[in-house]
Each structure stands twice: as C-alpha cells, then as structure tokens.
Amino acid sequence: MPNQSDFTRRSFLGKAVAAGAASAAGALHAQPANSAVGAARASALIDILRIPDYATAYDGPTAPIKLSKALGHGWQAAGIEVGLEITRGQMAVLVSSPGHQLTHVHLRWKADVPQGIRCLGDAWERSYGDLEWRGIVPERVMPWYFLTWDGLACHGYGLRTGAAALCFWQVDGEGVSLWLNVANGGEGVQLGNRLLHAADIVTRAGLSGESSLDSARAFCRMMCDKPRLPSTPIFGSNDWYYAYGKNSATESLRDAELMAELSSGLSVRPFTVIDDGWRNASRFPDMRAVAAGIRERKVRPGIWIRPLIAPAETRADLLLPDLRFESRKERASELAYDPTVPEALDLITAKAKEVVGFGFELVKHDYSTYDLLGRWGSEMGASPTTPGWHLHDRTRTNAEVIRDLYLALRNAVGEKVLLLGCNTVGHLGAGIFESQRTGDDTSGQHWERTRKMGVNTLALRLPQDRTFFALDPDCVGITPAIPWEQNRQWLDVIERSGAALFVSPDPAATGPEQKKAIAEAFRIAAGGAAGLHPADWFDSACPEHWASSEGEVHYRWSGDQGADPFSS
Numbered sequence: 001m002p003n004q005s006d007f008t009r010r011s012f013l014g015k016a017v018a019a020g021a022a023s024a025a026g027a028l029h030a031q032p033a034n035s036a037v038g039a040a041r042a043s044a045l046i047d048i049l050r051i052p053d054y055a056t057a058y059d060g061p062t063a064p065i066k067l068s069k070a071l072g073h074g075w076q077a078a079g080i081e082v083g084l085e086i087t088r089g090q091m092a093v094l095v096s097s098p099g100h101q102l103t104h105v106h107l108r109w110k111a112d113v114p115q116g117i118r119c120l121g122d123a124w125e126r127s128y129g130d131l132e133w134r135g136i137v138p139e140r141v142m143p144w145y146f147l148t149w150d151g152l153a154c155h156g157y158g159l160r161t162g163a164a165a166l167c168f169w170q171v172d173g174e175g176v177s178l179w180l181n182v183a184n185g186g187e188g189v190q191l192g193n194r195l196l197h198a199a200d201i202v203t204r205a206g207l208s209g210e211s212s213l214d215s216a217r218a219f220c221r222m223m224c225d226k227p228r229l230p231s232t233p234i235f236g237s238n239d240w241y242y243a244y245g246k247n248s249a250t251e252s253l254r255d256a257e258l259m260a261e262l263s264s265g266l267s268v269r270p271f272t273v274i275d276d277g278w279r280n281a282s283r284f285p286d287m288r289a290v291a292a293g294i295r296e297r298k299v300r301p302g303i304w305i306r307p308l309i310a311p312a313e314t315r316a317d318l319l320l321p322d323l324r325f326e327s328r329k330e331r332a333s334e335l336a337y338d339p340t341v342p343e344a345l346d347l348i349t350a351k352a353k354e355v356v357g358f359g360f361e362l363v364k365h366d367y368s369t370y371d372l373l374g375r376w377g378s379e380m381g382a383s384p385t386t387p388g389w390h391l392h393d394r395t396r397t398n399a400e401v402i403r404d405l406y407l408a409l410r411n412a413v414g415e416k417v418l419l420l421g422c423n424t425v426g427h428l429g430a431g432i433f434e435s436q437r438t439g440d441d442t443s444g445q446h447w448e449r450t451r452k453m454g455v456n457t458l459a460l461r462l463p464q465d466r467t468f469f470a471l472d473p474d475c476v477g478i479t480p481a482i483p484w485e486q487n488r489q490w491l492d493v494i495e496r497s498g499a500a501l502f503v504s505p506d507p508a509a510t511g512p513e514q515k516k517a518i519a520e521a522f523r524i525a526a527g528g529a530a531g532l533h534p535a536d537w538f539d540s541a542c543p544e545h546w547a548s549s550e551g552e553v554h555y556r557w558s559g560d561q562g563a564d565p566f567s568s
Contacts, residue, residue: 049203053110181398228430241504303358318338324374497533
C-alpha cells in the first residue's frame with residue numbers, strides 16, 4: 001500500500017508555504033494592504049459589456065447567417081434580430097427569429113487579450129476530472145463562465161444563472177466569443193413571434209489585494225444573486241458506494257443508527273440517503289416505515305430518484321425520441337419521458353411527490369441531463385446533444401425546458417424538502433436546488449476515480465459553494481477496496497472545506513478508527529466550518545496544498561506509485 005504519512009498539517013506561524021505552492025498560494029491568499037479593499041484595480045478587464053464586433057446566427061451548425069449592425073443596439077438579418085441592452089452593469093441578449101428556426105447565436109468581441117493569462121472555465125453539468133487553469137486554447141469550450149488570471153488579478157466573465165440558452169465561451173489572442181445554443185433538442189427552436197431573453201452577460205474585475213478565490217466567489221455571487229441555500233449544513237450517509245444498488249431496508253436503518261451514534265450531541269442532524277435499489281419490493285417492502293424508522297433514530301431520511309426514466313410499456317407520445325442517442329444500444333434501452341408533454345411531466349413529478357409522501361426530507365434527483373439530451377457532460381464539447389431530433393413542444397429552448405423541469409420538481413417536493421441535483425446543470429439549477437453534485441462519481445472500489453473526480457471538482461468549483469448552492473463533491477466510499485490512509489484525506493478535505501459531506505460506510509471497513517474520524521468530521525461539518533481551500537489551484541488539476549487561517553495541509557493524493565494511467 002502507498003505510504004501516506006506525508007498527510008500533514010503545519011502552522012503558518014514562522015513557516016514558509018511548501019515548495020512548489022508558494023507562488024500560487026501568494027496569489028490565492030493575498031490580502032489587502034489596508035481596509036480599503038480594491039480602491040484601485042490591479043489589471044485591465046477585457047471589455048465585453050459593449051456591442052460585439054461580429055454576430056452570426058445559425059439555422060444549424062453548418063448554416064451561418066451573417067448579421068448586420070442594426071440601428072440602436074444589436075444585429076439583424078431578414079427575419080432575425082439579436083438585441084443587446086446594456087443596463088446596470090450587465091448586457092441582455094434578446095433573440096427574435098419568426099422567420100427562422102435557430103440553433104445558435106455567435107457573438108464575437110475583438111480585443112487585445114493579455115499574453116500569458118490563464119483561464120478557468122466551468123462545466124456543462126458535473127465536471128469529469130477535467131477542470132484546470134490553462135493558458136489560451138482558442139478551441140476550448142468553457143460553459144457558462146470563465147475566469148482569467150494575469151499574475152495580478154482574477155477577472156470574471158459569464159452569464160447570470162437561469163439563462164434561456166446553453167452557453168459557452170472561447171478566448172484566443174485576438175478576442176472573446178460567446179456561443180448561445182438556442183436549439184430545441186438537436187434542431188432549431190420555433191420561437192414564432194416570441195422574444196427570447198437568452199442570457200444576461202456580466203463581468204467583474206478583480207480588485208487590488210483580493211485573492212483569486214475571493215474574486216471567483218464574488219463573481220459567482222454576481223452571477224447568482226438569489227441562491228437557495230440549506231438552513232443547516234448537509235452531512236450524513238449515502239449507501240451507493242458500498243451497496244451499488246444492492247441495498248435493503250435493514251441496511252438503511254443500520255446506516256441511520258451509525259449516523260445517530262457518530263453525531264451524538266450535535267444540534268444539526270445528519271441524513272441517511274437511500275440510493276438506487278430501493279424500488280426492489282423484496283428488500284424495501286414499506287418505504288414509509290423505512291423513512292419513519294430513520295427519523296425515529298433522530299436522523300433525517302433522504303432518497304434517490306431518476307425522474308425522467310420511463311417503463312417499457314410507456315406510450316410513445318410521452319417519450320423522448322431515441323435519436324438523441326448516437327449508440328444503438330442506448331437507443332434500445334433508455335426510455336425517458338419528454339418533460340414538454342404535460343401528461344409526461346405529471347408522471348415525472350409524481351415520482352418526487354411519491355417519495356415526499358413517504359416522509360423523505362431530501363430528494364436526490366439524478367440522470368436528467370443524460371436522459372434528456374443523450375450525452376454526458378464529458379461528451380458534449382460544443383454540442384450538448386446529437387443533431388436531428390426535437391422535443392414534442394418545439395417552441396422552447398433546451399435550457400428553458402431544463403429549468404422548467406427543475407422548477408416543476410421544486411414545486412412537487414415543496415419548500416421544506418431539500419433538493420440535491422446530480423447530473424444536473426448547476427447554472428440552471430442555482431436558486432432552485434439547495435445542493436448540487438458538481439463532479440462525476442467517486443468510488444468505493446477504485447481510489448484513482450475518487451482522486452481524479454472528487455479532488456478536482458472540490459478544488460476548481462469551490463467558488464460555487466454557498467454562492468450557487470451547497471456544493472456536493474460526492475461521497476467518501478469507506479470500503480475494504482480503498483486504503484483508509486487515502487480515504488481519511490478525502491474525508492478531511494471535504495469536512496474542512498465546508499462542502500456537503502456524505503460517507504458510504506461499509507461495516508466491513510468501518511471500525512473504531514474510521515468511526516472516530518467520521519464523528520470528528522461531522523462535528524466540524526455541523527459547525528458550518530469553511531475556509532480550507534487549494535493553495536496550488538493554478539498549478540495542478542488535483543491540488544495537494546490546501547490552506548486556511550488555521551494553517552496549511554499537504555495531501556498526498558497519488559501516493560508513492562503516482563496516478564494510475566489506466567484507470568477511468
């Protein structure tokens with residue numbers, strides 16, 4: 001087993017930041033010289049809150065329609081208008097196309113982009129271990145927003161949450177591009193005479209003396225001015241990473257008893273979340289009794305659902321077309337409701353209402369982006385779905401349909417139940433969900449997957465925590481397959497970052513040492529602890545040097561053998 005003994009905590013007092021992290025730490029932890037933070041800006045912001053220099057509309061990705069500057073603020077061609085309204089530090093993008101069925105709008109600003117900058121973009125839904133600060137890559141797709149760092153300040157460029165288009169940015173040495181995907185399925189949207197408020201562009205200049213992380217958080221707050229946050233910290237158990245769907249009512253109650261034991265004396269109560277597998281009636285004969293049993297143990301019951309998946313006997317007029325998939329296997333096996341059909345939407349929301357009726361207080365809803373668009377976020381690139389198909393209702397964009405689905409789920413569970421989105425679009429769920437899974441699955445079987453997916457999403461999307469929602473970097477899968485010396489690091493970094501904390505405790509691997517560590521983690525999580533953040537996020541996609549006001553932590557994620565190049 002790799003020796004993880006270098007997992008240490010060192011005081012800042014009288015000690016230098018570890019070699020290799022010093023420059024990044026200085027950028028990340030820079031403090032203002034006086035209380036007048038940001039009296040002067042440290043470096044220039046690229047000006048995109050102005051009428052772009054070029055605009056193109058598309059009747060499909062290969063059918064560009066060049067637009068001409070219109071009188072006033074905007075661009076136009078026969079039957080197409082792209083209006084741009086600048087007010088109060090933002091610019092609205094308005095699209096009208098009664099004579100066309102548009103799929104995209106491309107806006108382009110010419111600019112002298114500073115040499116040597118690094119850029120960090122977001123992801124379409126979850127990230128897949130692929131977030132990182134990089135130099136300029138002209139073809140790089142950066143969904144929703146991007147940050148730049150020029151050695152002096154961190155600037156933000158993006159869209160207010162809740163946009164009506166699926167949007168991404170590109171940056172090159174000669175300017176900035178914004179692509180707005182206004183498609184319906186994989187074809188053009190039929191807006192008719194409707195004016196589409198596609199997006200609101202916002203920017204923020206980093207302030208003098210402000211750390212890059214503080215700049216990023218402030219920009220996330222600007223993008224989402226009304227987040228929906230949980231009233232208390234989220235922590236507890238989820239059975240997926242030890243059971244993988246082979247769970248039972250008995251095991252759920254056992255998990256609840258363990259959560260109660262390890263949270264003894266805490267005023268904030270943990271959750272026990274039952275993941276996929278609970279619809280097996282032989283293992284879960286009475287879900288109301290299970291929820292009640294969890295609650296009797298002074299633990300809050302939570303449950304997983306896949307709202308869009310449909311049974312084999314479902315009528316075709318309620319389903320999404322299988323053309324959204326490129327794979328024949330997927331076309332044959334993945335039936336999903338079309339949420340633009342009212343009857344289908346009722347069946348979708350009935351799943352959420354059902355589990356709330358059982359007495360569950362947290363609903364984790366999963367798979368909806370994949371079920372709707374036929375692709376995982378890692379497969380999307382510039383195209384979130386396959387061309388050549390459309391929804392039953394062709395008058396709304398994919399982004400509008402997704403957000404309407406989220407609002408319908410919110411209404412279905414009510415105001416008191418927590419919604420946790422997984423495989424959901426954070427930029428569209430912000431303000432609707434209390435929590436969001438921001439990375440692809442960790443693992444109870446392969447540490448390399450946890451290292452790649454978990455650490456990356458926690459470090460690089462940490463600015464979204466409590467600015468968009470409570471960030472969920474996924475579980476600590478405590479099983480015999482994962483060395484505890486590695487898992488205890490993962491547990492430690494989550495608990496002290498302030499993110500949502502879930503453990504999957506296999507009884508075969510959860511002994512006195514693990515219980516003691518989990519209890520301490522819950523104590524810290526219940527107190528709302530936050531502040532641990534990556535000191536080397538500019539230099540690594542898997543930061544090892546983390547810091548807070550209490551000191552520095554060095555994690556050894558890869559161990560003596562390094563990363564596994566053959567692991568997924």
